[in-house]
Amino acid sequence: MSSIAARPADRADRSDTGRWRTVLRHRWPLRLMHWINLACMLAMVGSGLQIFNAHPALYWGEASHFGTPLAATGSVAGADGRLRGVTRVGTARFDTTGVLGVSTGHDGKPVRGGFPGWATVPGSKNLAYGRRWHFFFAWTWVINGLCYLTWSLASRHLQRDLAMRRRDWREVPRSIVDHLRFRHPVGDAALRYNPLQKLAYLGVIFVLTPLIVISGMGMSPQMDTVLGWWLDLVGGRQSSRTLHFAAMALFVLFALVHVLMVVYAGPINEMRSMITGRFRIRTRDAMDVPDARTTNEEATR
Amino acid sequence: MNDDILHARRRLLRGALLATGAGLLGGCDALSKRAGFIDVLSAAEPVNRRVQRLLSGERLAEEFAPSMISPVFRPNGSTDPQTPEYLALKADDFRDYRLRVRGLVERPLEFSLDALRGLRARTQITRHDCVEGWSVIGGWSGVPLSVLLDAARVRPGARYVVFHCFDDYGGNGGRYYESVDLVDAYHPQTIAAHTMNGMPIPVSNGAPVRMRIERKLGYKQPKYVHTIEVVDSYARMAGGKGGYWEDQGYDWYGGI
Numbered sequence A: 001m002s003s004i005a006a007r008p009a010d011r012a013d014r015s016d017t018g019r020w021r022t023v024l025r026h027r028w029p030l031r032l033m034h035w036i037n038l039a040c041m042l043a044m045v046g047s048g049l050q051i052f053n054a055h056p057a058l059y060w061g062e063a064s065h066f067g068t069p070l071a072a073t074g075s076v077a078g079a080d081g082r083l084r085g086v087t088r089v090g091t092a093r094f095d096t097t098g099v100l101g102v103s104t105g106h107d108g109k110p111v112r113g114g115f116p117g118w119a120t121v122p123g124s125k126n127l128a129y130g131r132r133w134h135f136f137f138a139w140t141w142v143i144n145g146l147c148y149l150t151w152s153l154a155s156r157h158l159q160r161d162l163a164m165r166r167r168d169w170r171e172v173p174r175s176i177v178d179h180l181r182f183r184h185p186v187g188d189a190a191l192r193y194n195p196l197q198k199l200a201y202l203g204v205i206f207v208l209t210p211l212i213v214i215s216g217m218g219m220s221p222q223m224d225t226v227l228g229w230w231l232d233l234v235g236g237r238q239s240s241r242t243l244h245f246a247a248m249a250l251f252v253l254f255a256l257v258h259v260l261m262v263v264y265a266g267p268i269n270e271m272r273s274m275i276t277g278r279f280r281i282r283t284r285d286a287m288d289v290p291d292a293r294t295t296n297e298e299a300t301r
Numbered sequence B: 001m002n003d004d005i006l007h008a009r010r011r012l013l014r015g016a017l018l019a020t021g022a023g024l025l026g027g028c029d030a031l032s033k034r035a036g037f038i039d040v041l042s043a044a045e046p047v048n049r050r051v052q053r054l055l056s057g058e059r060l061a062e063e064f065a066p067s068m069i070s071p072v073f074r075p076n077g078s079t080d081p082q083t084p085e086y087l088a089l090k091a092d093d094f095r096d097y098r099l100r101v102r103g104l105v106e107r108p109l110e111f112s113l114d115a116l117r118g119l120r121a122r123t124q125i126t127r128h129d130c131v132e133g134w135s136v137i138g139g140w141s142g143v144p145l146s147v148l149l150d151a152a153r154v155r156p157g158a159r160y161v162v163f164h165c166f167d168d169y170g171g172n173g174g175r176y177y178e179s180v181d182l183v184d185a186y187h188p189q190t191i192a193a194h195t196m197n198g199m200p201i202p203v204s205n206g207a208p209v210r211m212r213i214e215r216k217l218g219y220k221q222p223k224y225v226h227t228i229e230v231v232d233s234y235a236r237m238a239g240g241k242g243g244y245w246e247d248q249g250y251d252w253y254g255g256i
Helices: A028-053 A127-154 A157-162 A166-180 A187-191 A195-217 A228-234 A237-265 A267-275 B003-032 B035-041 B044-056 B084-091 B113-118 B145-152
Strands: A020-024 A071-077 A083-089 A092-095 A102-104 A110-112 A278-282 B099-103 B109-111 B122-129 B135-144 B160-165 B177-181 B191-196 B210-212 B225-231
Touching: A028 A127, A028 A237, A028 A267, A083 A102, A127 A157, A127 A195, A127 B003, A127 B035, A127 B044, A157 A195, A166 A195, A187 A278, A195 A237, A228 A237, A237 A267, A267 A278, B003 B035, B099 B145, B109 B113, B109 B145, B113 B191, B122 B191, B135 B145, B145 B191, B145 B225
Parallel strands: B099 B225
Antiparallel strands: A020 A278, A071 A083, A083 A092, A102 A110, B099 B109, B122 B135, B135 B191, B160 B177, B160 B225, B191 B210
């Protein structure tokens, strides 16, 4: 759900009893960049968890205070001799056997360490290759992101479809209520981003993305020679590592909500619009929804 | 649209998503086993090196106040080498230890520990970043590598400095080694350290001499160094990748 390219020249699908209209919703560069983005993010989350597993603990500050991590996961042998996964957050401890600390390997035997193999790239413990994957896809992702930003500015996608307008700010409370009630815009209203959607996209592009890039760079001893201001701001390299992890978690959360919204809004239609670009909407005259609150002017911008 | 078709489509979609997920995971592992694919991924390493150097130039790593020094400088890798030559030197408190400078130099040199301690020293309290992700802070004193290289007079054609170590970390009869190029060799904070936190370096942290190369991860800063060799290429040494961990698949750059 990214580029709304509905134009007056959109094909009206009259064959379908005149109730449905097919519009070109996402143009091809955007669709291509969307899927490259997804591939990079999957590779980076997986390889990032692989790297994290080399030392599955998070700290705050410049150095690691091994006795007092913010959070850590590990394994202990239980009274029955079985390995238990233990995750601690602050002073609280949780048994996370199967998910964190100890998981089940391919052969059914327990495997020690951090995140389970199904979540990491490569699947077995390999820090060296995890790093190779991570840096390759980090560069691919950054270049793809710069292409996206350039394209979005040049095509005015950013200014036209994503920028928050005064009306969007006014509609935020209503949009929150709509989301809580799982009420989804239909008809022409489905063609434009709702205010919460805009805020989510803008937040990912202009807050989360710079944060994850700089917090990642902040772990590099070479880059830290020029990123002193950043380390001073957040408290040090270990803080930067923790923020990198937190930003990853927010990206994953965003992706989950994003997919949930796609499923909720009509997975076939939404997926098709991001693969072929074509998006079907109900025309306004055929609808009996009382709050279809769009004008022709908006739908055909 | 007919409900049955909708349900069928949903099932298809769900199946496709699950298959894609499983395929992706299996695919990542299959790809990781192919040398050619790892070579493609490794294209990012020179990009990291060039871009990071371009952005950071010759700047120094941050140095800290003594109060920031970590209570324990966590040792990693070899912590108690068992090779005969090391045990013999250790038994005599490294009295017969010599640090050799050789290779592409006009004048090969060797220094006893006392001779090293008599040379101009640089002292720095810096953060040590392990490739695993953790950091500790420690204070180091030692001779800048540039002083040693200048004393030995590096010959034209020199491109890398290789550090040969006493420890057999792999346990296969080989010895740990590392290498950096001349940019890092001549960096002011690159020192052959003989002192840690005001005391002789403990065995677990690399006694009697280890390298501090402050813009690198820990594995690029070898412990138990006995020879500094100036070369034009490291391709014919050990696994040919320029270091013990590099031969195991790690990146040679090691700056992130």
